Amino acid sequence: MKTIFEKSIKGRRAVRLPKSDVPLIREIHDKYKRKKELEMAEVAEIDLVRHYVQLSKKNFCVDANFYPLGSCTMKYNPKFAEEIAKYEGFTNLHPLLPQLRYGGMLTQGALEVMYNFEMLLTKITGMAEFSLQPMAGAHGELTGILVVAAYHREKGNKKTKILIPDSAHGTNPASASIAGYKVVSIPSDKNGIMDMEKFKAALDDEVAGCMLTSPNTLGIFNPHVKEISDLVHQVDGLMYYDGANFNALIGKCMPADLGFDIIHLNLHKTFATPHGGGGPGAGATGVCQKLRKFLPIPRVVERKDGTFALDYDHINSIGYIAPFYGNFLVVLRAYSYILTLGKEGLKAVAENAVLNANYVLNKLKKYYDIPHPVSCLHEFVISAKKQAQKGIHALDIAKRLMDFNFHPPTVYFPLIVEESIMIEPTETESKETLDEFAQAMITIAKEVDGNPSMIKEAPHGLEISRLDEVKAVKELKLRG
C-alpha cells in the first residue's frame, strides 16, 4: 500500500484552521526561519480517513484474534475503561496545575485517582508504597535499580553486581547495566528455575540485588523464592520482583510475602490497559517500608481534611524519572478495571488464567516437546525441537498459525529453550477458543509429517507473505 506521502497531491487539505484574528506585530528574522520547505502530506480528509482505516485492517488485534503472545498478557481491554479515559475532566488537565499556588485544589479528582490506585496496589501486593511515574515495565525496572543504587549509596555499601537468572526478560540485564551495575547471569536447573547451587556460589558481598520474575518466563513458580530472598538479604542485597507475570499470582500471593523489596507491575498486562501497538504502558513501582524514602517525587498524599496534595519533600528520593505523574490515562484505565473486578473478580483472574494455560498445555503435550514437564501457571513454553529435526522451526509454526486466524505465541524466547514457543492464553478466553487454538497447533504438528510445505510457505492467503528481514538491515530504508 502507498504511504500517505505517496498519496499527497498539492493543494489538498483536510483540517482547516481559523484565520488569524490578531495583527502581525513583527516578523521573525530570516536567520531563525526554516529554509527547507516543509514536505508534509497534502491530502483531503476522506483520503486520509480511508488510508488509515485501510491500514488498520492489516493488523491482527485482541478485539479480532486470539493473541496468546507469551509474557505479554494480551487479555481483553474493557471498553468501559476506554470511555473513562476520554472524559474531558481528565484529558484537559495541564500537568503543571498542581505546581501553582493552591493548584492542587484544581486537580483533586485526578490526585484522588492516583492516591486510591496506589492504595489498591499496596493492598494487592503487600508493598508499603508505590510510584506511578514509570511509563513501562522496563522503565519500572530502571526506577527499581536506581532505588537499589540509592539504598547502597546511603549505607556506604560498595556493591557492583546484580544477579539475574538466564530465563529473565532481556530488559532485566539491560536495566541493571544502564544503571551502572555488572550483570551476573545465573543458569537455570533442569526444572526450569534458577539453579540454587550456582546462585549461592555467585552470592557475595558485592551483590547489590537480585532480579526475579515470578512465575518465571517458563510459567514456573520457584518454590525456593523465600529462601533466595533471605540469602540475598543476608549480604544486604535487595530483591527485585519483575511483575510481568503477576497475572498468575494476583489474589493468590503477594510479592512482599515472598521477600521482595522492590516490584514493578505492568498495568498494560495485569490490569488490562490496551497495548496500543507497542505502548503506552505503565510500570507502577512499589517498595517495602525501608525503601519508601527513595521513591521518585512527587508523591500523592492525603491531608487531614481529606483533600489530596503532591509532596516533594523527600531529600533521599531518586528524583524525577518522568516529567510528571506517569502515564496518567493508563493509570486511570487500570484503576477503573480494578474497581470493576473487585476482590472476587481479581482472584478469578489468576485462577482462570492458570486453568486456561494448563488446559492448552495438556492438549499439546503429546505433539510437542515439553522441556520442563511440571504444571505451569499462567503461561508455558513448548519446544519445536522434534519438528525442527524435520526442518520445521518455531518460526514456521508461528507463521502457519496466522492461517488459522490466530496471533502466534512468542517464539525464540526464553533463550534457554531451543525452538521455544511461549503460550499465554489469559483468563479472558473461552474454552471454545482454546480448543480451536489447540486443534490448530495439533493440525500443524501433523502437517510436519504429512504436508510440511504447507507450514514452510505459510502464511497463505494474507496480503503479504514472509518478509525479508536481512534485506531490511542490509539496505536500510527507514523513511519514505
Next chain:
Amino acid sequence: MNYIPNTDEDRKIMLKELGLSSIDELFKIIPHSLRCKDLDIAQGKSEIELRKYFKNLTKKNSSELAYFMGGGFYDHFIPATLDEIVGRAEFYTPYTPYQPEISQGTLQAMFEFQTSICKLTGMEVANASLYDGGTALYEAMTMAIRITGRKKVIVCAGVNLIYKTMLKSYTKNLFLNMLEIPVSEEGITSRANLKKELNEEVACVILQNPNFFGCVDDFSDITELAHKYGIIVISSVYPISLGMLKTPAEMNIDIVTGEGQSLGIPLSFGGPYLGFMATIMKYVRKMPGRIVGETNDKNGKKGYVLTLQAREQHIRRENATSNICSNEAWCALRALVYMSLLGKEGIKEVANLCYQKANYLLDRLLQIPNVERKFSAPIFNEFVLKLPKKSSEVINDLIEKGFVCGFPLERYFKDMDHCILIAVTEKRTKEDIGMLAEALEAAL
C-alpha cells in the same frame, strides 16, 4: 464483572480433562506459607455506578480553564477525526509488531511516523518513538556517551527545568561530570560561557529550541565549534515550532529529541505523552528504541518490519543500546495522524498563529505599567515577563476569572523574582487575549 467468559460448567469440564478436582490444585507448587488471605479491597462495581463515580471525580478537576501556561506542554487544537481513527481497536489492541505479516498497519504507520519526524526536523533518520521528551533527551545523552566514549556532559540552563532534573536522577549512579551553562541576558545559551568549556573531554552539549524561557536561538555557531572537538550536539525541540523555525538539521545538530504532546495528544495530566528522536544516518546503529524499515516479501511485494534489532535488549541483554522494550506506538500514531490531517499548510498555519498571537499578547501586556520583558531574544509562542508583584499571587487571582495566565518562575529560579512564563496557542482568541490583559492589569 471480570470479563471471563467460561462458566462453572466449562471449568468443570476443563478440570476433568486435566484429571483435577479443583483449580486450587493448579497452585500447589506455591507453598501454603506464601499464600495470601483474601484481598482487602471492595467488591466489584457495575458500570452504571462507576460512570457516576468517575463523572463526580471529573467535577473535582478544573478542566475548563483557558490555558496561557505551557512550560513545554501546550493546549493545542485536536481535530475530531483524529480520535475517530486512533480509536479503532485494530490500532489500540495489538502489541509490538513482532509478526510483520499481520502487523503491517502498525508497521507502516510507524514508518510514516519516522518519515514525518524526519521531514519536520530535517534529520536523516528517526526512531519509532520513546516514552516522552525527557526520557528521549536522557537516551540521546547516553547515546552520545556511547559514541564518544567520554563522560562529560554540558547542559544549557535553557533546557526544560523538568528534563534537567530527570537527567540528574538517571545519572546519579554513572559518575558523569555534568555542567550547566547559564543563559545570557538576552535569554539564550551564553556563548562566552559555553566556549570556555568546549574541549576533547566533552561528550555532548544539550540544548533546547525554543528554550524553556521561550527564547528562539540559532545553534549553528555552537555546532560548528563543538564539532571541531568531536562533541555531539543534542537539541530538544518543540515540534510545532518547526512549522516556522530553522530546523535542527539546518543547524547541523547531531541528535534531535522532543516532546510530541503538541502533535495531537491531550494534556492528560502528564501522560501518556510521546518522545521522539532523530539523528544522522552515521549514528543509526547507536540509536535506542524500535525502528521500522521497508523491505520485500518473497514475491517482491513491499512491506515493513522491525529492523536493526541487534541493538535491542531482547537480543543484546546487558549490552543493549537501551533497556527500552516498548515505544509509545499509539501516541506516535496520534502524532502521525495529526501531522497528516494538518498537512503541510496546516502545520505552518498553527505555527504562524501561535507566533502571531504570542507576539500580540506580549505587546499588549507590555503596555501595562511596570510590566517588563525579562529577556530580549525573539520568541515563538512563549515569553517571560517581570511583574510588579509576585507572579504566583497574580496567577492565583486570575484562576478565579477562568485563566491560567502563566507559570511562576520565581519558585524555581533564584534570579527570577516576580517572573512569569506565558504561552499562547492557536486556541486562544483575540477576545481571550484582551480579557486576560484586562484581568492582569486589574490584578497588578
